[in-house]
Amino acid sequence: MPDTVKIVRFHKTGSPEVLQFDELPLPEPTQGEVRLRVKALGLNRAEVMFRNGQYLEAPIVPAKNGYEASGTIEAVGPGVDPTWIGKTASTVPGLFSLNAHGVYGEVAIVPATALAEYPAQLSYEEGTSIWMQYLTAYGGLIMLGHLKKEDFVLITAASSSVGVAAIEIVKAEGATSIAVTRTAAKKAELLRLGADHVIVSDEEDLVARVKEITAGKGARITFDPIGGKIVEALAAAASKNGIIFEYGALAPEPTPYPLFTALSKFLTIRAYTLFEVAADPIEFPKAKKYIFDHIVAGNFKPLIDKTFPFAEIVEAHRYMESNAQIGKIVVTL
Amino acid sequence: MPDTVKIVRFHKTGSPEVLQFDELPLPEPTQGEVRLRVKALGLNRAEVMFRNGQYLEAPIVPAKNGYEASGTIEAVGPGVDPTWIGKTASTVPGLFSLNAHGVYGEVAIVPATALAEYPAQLSYEEGTSIWMQYLTAYGGLIMLGHLKKEDFVLITAASSSVGVAAIEIVKAEGATSIAVTRTAAKKAELLRLGADHVIVSDEEDLVARVKEITAGKGARITFDPIGGKIVEALAAAASKNGIIFEYGALAPEPTPYPLFTALSKFLTIRAYTLFEVAADPIEFPKAKKYIFDHIVAGNFKPLIDKTFPFAEIVEAHRYMESNAQIGKIVVTL
Numbered sequence: 001m002p003d004t005v006k007i008v009r010f011h012k013t014g015s016p017e018v019l020q021f022d023e024l025p026l027p028e029p030t031q032g033e034v035r036l037r038v039k040a041l042g043l044n045r046a047e048v049m050f051r052n053g054q055y056l057e058a059p060i061v062p063a064k065n066g067y068e069a070s071g072t073i074e075a076v077g078p079g080v081d082p083t084w085i086g087k088t089a090s091t092v093p094g095l096f097s098l099n100a101h102g103v104y105g106e107v108a109i110v111p112a113t114a115l116a117e118y119p120a121q122l123s124y125e126e127g128t129s130i131w132m133q134y135l136t137a138y139g140g141l142i143m144l145g146h147l148k149k150e151d152f153v154l155i156t157a158a159s160s161s162v163g164v165a166a167i168e169i170v171k172a173e174g175a176t177s178i179a180v181t182r183t184a185a186k187k188a189e190l191l192r193l194g195a196d197h198v199i200v201s202d203e204e205d206l207v208a209r210v211k212e213i214t215a216g217k218g219a220r221i222t223f224d225p226i227g228g229k230i231v232e233a234l235a236a237a238a239s240k241n242g243i244i245f246e247y248g249a250l251a252p253e254p255t256p257y258p259l260f261t262a263l264s265k266f267l268t269i270r271a272y273t274l275f276e277v278a279a280d281p282i283e284f285p286k287a288k289k290y291i292f293d294h295i296v297a298g299n300f301k302p303l304i305d306k307t308f309p310f311a312e313i314v315e316a317h318r319y320m321e322s323n324a325q326i327g328k329i330v331v332t333l
Numbered sequence: 334m335p336d337t338v339k340i341v342r343f344h345k346t347g348s349p350e351v352l353q354f355d356e357l358p359l360p361e362p363t364q365g366e367v368r369l370r371v372k373a374l375g376l377n378r379a380e381v382m383f384r385n386g387q388y389l390e391a392p393i394v395p396a397k398n399g400y401e402a403s404g405t406i407e408a409v410g411p412g413v414d415p416t417w418i419g420k421t422a423s424t425v426p427g428l429f430s431l432n433a434h435g436v437y438g439e440v441a442i443v444p445a446t447a448l449a450e451y452p453a454q455l456s457y458e459e460g461t462s463i464w465m466q467y468l469t470a471y472g473g474l475i476m477l478g479h480l481k482k483e484d485f486v487l488i489t490a491a492s493s494s495v496g497v498a499a500i501e502i503v504k505a506e507g508a509t510s511i512a513v514t515r516t517a518a519k520k521a522e523l524l525r526l527g528a529d530h531v532i533v534s535d536e537e538d539l540v541a542r543v544k545e546i547t548a549g550k551g552a553r554i555t556f557d558p559i560g561g562k563i564v565e566a567l568a569a570a571a572s573k574n575g576i577i578f579e580y581g582a583l584a585p586e587p588t589p590y591p592l593f594t595a596l597s598k599f600l601t602i603r604a605y606t607l608f609e610v611a612a613d614p615i616e617f618p619k620a621k622k623y624i625f626d627h628i629v630a631g632n633f634k635p636l637i638d639k640t641f642p643f644a645e646i647v648e649a650h651r652y653m654e655s656n657a658q659i660g661k662i663v664v665t666l
Contacts, residue, residue, distance in 0.1 A: 056597055098566050112464045167428055227592045249592050257590035262604030269602045271595030 008104035008313055009062045013053035016317035019104075022062065029077035034115065036042050036091070036108045041313075041331040042068035042128035043320055045160070045225070045248065050098050051317065056273075057098055064102025067093030070127035071108075071333075073115070080112045088124075089115040092131045094278030098221040104313065105333060116288055120293045122302065129302035129328040132274065133165035134291040137223070139277035140141055140245040141169050143287065144270065145221045149174040150199070154219035154237060156180045156208060156226050157250065159192055159197070159326040164303050166223050167195050172299045178213055180206065189326050201230075210237035218242060218265075227255040231269075235261040303327030341437035341646055342395040346386035349650035352437075355395065360442050362410035367417055367448065369424070369441045374646075374664040375461035376400035376471045376653055378493070378558075378581065383431050384650065389606075390431055397435025400426030403460035404441075404666075406448070420485045421457075424450040425464045427611030437646065439666060449621060452628045455635065462635040462661040466498035466605065467624040470556070472610035473578040474502050474622065477603065482507040487543060487552035487570060489513045489559050491523055491531070492659040497636050499556050500528050505632045511546055514538065522659050526636070534563075543570035550576060552596075560588040564602075568594040575602040636660030652658065 010018040029035045047065050051056040059065075066269035070090035076082055093105055095114035097239035103110065118127045141147045147170070155166045158179030170177040171194045181187060187198045189251050199209045210219055224230070228251020234244055235258040246255075246269060261267065276285050294300040305325035308316040310333045320329050338359050343351040362368045380398050392398075403423035409415055419522050424436055428447035436443065451460045474480045480503070488499045491512030503510040504527045512528035514520060520531045532542045543552055545656040551572035557563070561584025567577055568591040579588075579602060594600065625631040638658035641649040643666045653662050 056593070227590070231590060246590075246592060246595065249596060255590040255592045257560070257564060257588040257602065258577075259579060259588045259604065260389070262602075263582060263606060265604075266605050266606070266609055267594075270593065271591065271598075271600050273599070274595060276599055313413065 001107060004108040005312075007064065007106070008061070009064055010051055010067070011062045013051060013059060013061070016051070016314045016321070018051060019065070019229045019314050019317060027107065029075055029080070029109050031078050032080060032113070032114050033077040033109050034073045034080055034109055035075040036069060036071045036089070036107055036110060036115075037071045037074045038103065038105055038106060038333050039071040039124035040069065040128045040333065041066055041104060042132065043252065043316055043329045043331065044068065044093070044132050045320065046093075047098070048317060048320055055098075060099045063099055064104065065098055066104035066108075066131055067091065067098065068128045069103035069108050070118070070124045074107070076112065084112065084115070087117065088127070089117050090127045090131060092116050092135070092278055094135070094190050094273070094275040106310075118329050119292060122295070124196045125304055125307055125330045125332060126302040129161065129289060129304055129330060130295065133161040133302075133328070134169070134288055134300060136162045136247060136274040137166040138171050138287045138290060139222060139274050139283075140223050140247060140272055141166060142173075143277060143283055144272060144289070145243060145245065146222065147175055151175040151221055152178060152210075152214045152217070152219045152239070154178045154180065154222040155232065156222075156224045156230065156234070158195065159186045161303065161328040162225065162247070164193055164327055165300070167193055168300050172294055178210060186326055206233045206243070207236045214239070219243070223247070226250045228253045229256065231255050232261070235267055238265060238313055240265045241267075247273055302324065302332045304330050306330070307332050339643075340397065340439070341399070342397055343366050343384055343392070343507045346384060346392060346394070349384070349448050349647045349654070351384060352398070352647050352650060354655040360440065362408055362413070362429075362442050364411050365413060365444055365446070367406045367413055367445050368408040369402060369404045369422070369436070369443060370407045371402045371436065371439060371441055371666050372457035373402065373461045373666065374437060375465065376405075376649055376662045376664065377401065377426070377465050378583070378653065380431070381414040381650060381653055381659045384419060388431075397437065398431055399435045399441075400424065400431065401461045401465055402436035402441050403451070403457045407440070407497055409445065417445065417448070419512055420450065421460070421530050423460045423464060425449050425468070425611055427468070427606070427608040439643075446585050446664070455628070458637055458640055458663045459635040460661060461638055462494065463624060464611045464636075466661070467502070467633060468610050468620055469495045469500040469580060469607040471623060472607050472616075473580060473605055474499060475506075475517055475553060475586055476610060477605060478553065478576060478578065480506050480508055484544075485511060485550070485552045485572070486510040487511045487513065487549045487555040487567065489555075489557045489563065491528065491568070492519045492532055493558070494636065494661040495558065495580070497660055498633070500526055501633050511543060511552060511619060519659055520666070526659075537662040538542035540569045547572070550553045554578070556580070559583045561586045562589065563586050565591045565594070565639040566599055571598060571600055573598045576603055579604045580606055609613065623666055637663050640665050
């Protein structure tokens with residue numbers, strides 16, 4: 001057994017090529033940590049932004065990266081229940097910093113508190129494709145949005161893994177989803193995945209279509225990771241007392257606050273990240289159970305768009321930037 | 334008794350001079366309405382914006398104006414309890430349109446549902462200086478903001494009548510107010526009125542001062558009628574999970590949405606107007622009782638900056654635009 005392992009790091013921020021395989025000594029878990037032998041990595045948009053130096057957390061180079069990994073626990077540090085050893089689990093994002101614990105590598109050192117077992121019916125690829133997407137959608141729609149059957153939910157970037165998870169949660173709760181996608185390419189697939197309505201924003205008037213679908217009422221909940229100028233249309237498409245969740249910042253331009261529209265409809269714009277769920281000792285177990293149960297019941301099916309071998313992680317990042325995917329991009333080891 | 338009355342109307346939007354005295358037939362209340370013999374008018378910023386054609390409601394010229402009047406009910410229409418006749422009351426804004434029921438005049442026709450009796454200890458001038466300011470502040474701070482003793486509340490435009498009402502409510506609840514005023518001119522008066530801290534925004538760094546006052550925590554509640562570029566500083570000065578109420582649109586420039594700051598602190602920006610309180614059949618009576626009781630107890634003292642005779646209502650509007658006032662501008666009849 002070699003004493004070194006491959007860890008993906010970047011020594012400067014920039015395009016996918018900055019990700020490199022550093023041969024490093026096998027790391028040992030310290031207090032409260034475990035070492036996970038990684039079998040699959042689920043990629044996230046946040047990691048592309050982190051690599052570019054545009055994320056909420058600034059990278060400290062040489063920087064690790066990656067929130068989500070599945071695999072087997074092979075070592076535990078002091079203060080960690082040793083029965084973890086040999087178990088299969090995946091990592092929950094939001095409970096560690098990417099600089100400290102980024103999981104891209106043959107092994108990852110993570111806090112034991114960031115481990116969660118997932119339903120045994122899932123493959124490693126699926127097991128690393130659940131927490132970011134379902135926790136994010138759960139926190140916005142259920143925990144903070146109090147989603148009800150009669151609600152219309154407007155979901156932008158609907159073909160992202162979080163978007164698809166939001167569509168599944170809306171369906172599970174008996175409400176009505178309106179998925180927004182830029183081009184017609186993904187429309188049929190979004191309908192197949194359970195979207196009740198799909199708006200192709202490059203071809204259709206988003207506000208007029210939402211008004212039509214909702215019989216003039218507007219969407220009570222909007223779930224948006226984009227920000228920027230689309231927020232004006234989202235506000236115009238919102239219902240009276242509607243709430244717009246902003247859970248990302250994909251748009252390059254500044255975001256306007258539509259003050260007059262908001263005042264006329266008493267709108268709430270709520271900036272939100274899954275860190276709020278993950279850090280809440282009461283809500284987090286409830287969220288995990290909700291997701292676990294719906295997966296076991298077959299209501300939630302982690303959707304994997306494409307898998308790449310570990311050696312091609314640069315290519316996997318490039319593919320994420322192409323926006324061609326519907327669902328999760330996974331790297332296998 | 335003359336068969337005509339003076340009603341203030343404007344036949345085109347514009348500066349204060351557009352307000353004119355139109356001699357009109359004595360109007361009769363129809364279904365659900367009363368005729369109030371007006372004794373005092375409380376002016377509101379909304380009425381300046383309405384006169385300028387910049388308000389949420391667009392004027393239909395010749396347009397009436399005015400949300401708040403106090404006086405004696407002298408006639409009731411069908412369906413209205415006749416025991417109202419002879420009673421003293423004031424009008425509650427948010428329950429009628431300015432075009433339909435603007436109260437600037439020797440008499441005003443208003444829906445009986447928009448009448449509220451006020452504590453007998455108040456003069457007519459004071460009686461028309463309560464509902465807009467205390468209902469607006471109550472709805473944001475208490476009904477939606479769930480103000481708690483340990484909260485720091487950042488209040489912009491603090492010398493406005495709503496600002497002063499917010500300071501009184503924060504004090505009554507045992508929380509800490511941070512009043513923001515542009516120049517040093519009003520600082521001493523704001524402290525005398527009960528503000529715990531005053532920030533002079535032209536001279537001090539708002540964000541740094543809030544951090545200092547709150548020992549780094551930031552303000553959990555912000556209560557802002559301005560919007561525009563100050564919102565970036567307000568977001569920077571907010572606490573984690575803070576909420577910023579936008580209840581007006583005084584700034585001429587567009588309002589930015591501070592997406593990254595909001596994401597990093599899970600901020601809520603809530604557009605709000607007192608119409609939400611007034612239109613809520615459960616919250617509105619609670620709000621009225623809260624305000625009535627605090628006035629009787631002497632905790633809330635309607636603050637009148639200056640009174641003008643009815644003939645000088647143009648001058649009164651001009652004075653409001655000068656921003657020299659602290660508290661309410663009242664017109665007497």
